Amino acid sequence: METNFPNLSLRPALFYSWDIGIRFELGVEWKIEYDFENSPYLKGVYKRAINLFKSLHLDDEEIFVVANVNDYGYKKVNIFYPFVRDKDVLYKLKHKVIPYVFPEDDEEGRYITHRFMLRCKTSDIRYVPLLKAICNQDMGxxxxxxxxxxxxxxxxxxxxxxxxxxxxxxxxxxxxTIRDIYNTYNEWILDYDREEIDKVFR
Incomplete structure (x- = not known):
């Protein structure tokens, strides 16, 4: 991480913290009546997220899956358990406590962040349900x-x-490294940031 992305804080919004990147739009044409499981809106969101993931991660490639659990009164979490094919992979799971990743929101210094890191192969992760669960977070x-x-x-x-x-x-x-992704999924790029993104790939 430090070698390839020096001084990068692993927290949202990543795109605005690094010079080389793309911000994609997943959800388009949202309507309040689409807030239900497998709605046309969510099917479109899932499709984009899954296609981008597959284009970026081959099954035999080594990856880190990293989770930030922000502690406002920490309780034990099993984030990865439902999404790992072979549970023995979880023996590789690392945990460390780091300073709260949003210090600007914690002037009194009350919070911390638990960081969980799992090194595995892409094929070890049930990434389709994992991505769907991430996309569902604001949909109830x-x-x-x-x-x-x-x-x-x-x-x-x-x-x-x-x-x-x-x-x-x-x-x-x-x-x-990501020029093919930029070209293939160009229509999915968030228009708000398109001008800055295009500059990177000219």
């Missing part, structure tokens, strides 16, 4: 995950973060 639909989950691809030197049903960030050490 279960299963849902409210913690920030980051996928760090060791081989490609990328970081992928779906922040909720609205969108996701993709960071890379080199623009060339």
């Amino acid at each position: 639909i279960r299963p849902s995950i409210f913690h920030d989950i980051f996928f760090i691809n060791i081989n490609r030197e990328t970081i992928f973060h779906v922040y909720d049903d609205r969108g996701c960030d993709l960071l890379a050490k080199s623009a060339e």
Whole structure:
């Protein structure tokens, strides 16, 4: 992490913290009546998130799955358990306590962040239900995950973060690493940031 992304704080919004990245829009044409399981809106969100993930992570590639659990009165969590195929992989799970990742929101210094890190292969993770759970977090639909989950691809030197049903960030050490993603999924780029993103790949 420090080698490929020096001084990067692993927290939202990643796109605005690194020079090389893409911000994709996942949810389009939302309507309040679409707040139900497998609605047309959510099917579109899932499709984009899953397609982007598959394009970035081959089954045999080594990845870190990192979860930030912000502690406002910490209770034990089993974030990864439902989403790991072989439970023996969980013996590789690392945990450390770090300063609260949003210090600007904690002037009194009351909070901390628990960071869980799992090194595995992409194929070890049931990433389809995991991505869906992340996308569900603001929709009132279960299963849902409210913690920030980051996928760090060791081989490609990328970081992928779906922040909720609205969108996701993709960071890379080199623009060339993700140029194919930029070209293939160009229509999904968030228009608000498109001008800055286009500059990176010209």
